[in-house]
Amino acid sequence: ARVLGLGAWLDRTALTPIVGALFAQNDLAAVAAVFPARYRAYMSLVEGVQTQPTSTLVAYTGSPLLDLAGVGHVVCRSGSCPASWTEIYRDAHAAIARNPRPAPRGFAPSALEAASDMSEALSRLRVLSEARRLPGTAVVEAPAEVVARLAGGSAAVEIAEYEPTRVVLMVRATAPVLIVLTDTWDSGWGAEVDGARAPIYPTDVLFRGIPVAAGEHRVVLRYRPLAFAAGLLVALCSVAAVIVGARRGRERG
DSSP: OEEEEBOSSGGGOSSOTTGGGGGTOOBSSEEOSSOOHHHHHHHHTSTTEEEETTEEEESOOOOHHHHHTTEEEEEEETTOSOTTSEEEEEOSSEEEEEOSSOOOSEEOOSEEEEESSHHHHHHHHHHHHHTTOTTTEEEEESOHHHHHHHTTOOEEEEEEEEETTEEEEEEEESSSEEEEEOSOOOTTEEEEETTEEEOOEEETTTEEEEEEOSEEEEEEEEEOOHHHHHHHHHHHHHHHHHHHHHHHHHHHO
């Protein structure tokens, strides 16, 4: 589960963003020079968010988008944790509270809506959030006919392996269904279902959705960004050029 340091300003936040990473904790709040567009768009819908050019902070926990993102705990100043969350630790300076309803990292939503692009997906997600229909309903950036074929099924999802650039899911689906992994979508991610390539649809603006058929499946996601492939190609071409140049030099000598 993810954590969240509550506080509208950096000097008032019990857990400064990025500090959590030092302890292998995934903090939904962030401080960075550049944010992914989808992250900033998703966080713009969170109630109580404070978005600055280089930081995204959250002041309170009323938004179901935090549940959808799998925020399991908040770190807050003593006496300021949300009343609806269970306080599990407190000292003179800070407290930790547990969310009673975080979504799992991988799951199959019970209902789906199709969106043509991120802008439409953001609008639909806003409506679902205000209606408190999250995380039960997901917005998928895919053709409507594709989404219709995946609606209505259910599945058990287990994360068998988890690394920064590789994730393995074990899935048992009762019917064709969309599996959602609440990690950031990026075009550099690719998916295979039982060894066959599968699409990854942007889901709920920020996350990854992978379609699977009924039955038991092994889903593998790998991160291979285009920039890495391009850089590797340039490097190989450079090495080849050096080898050819060296051989020609020896021949002339």
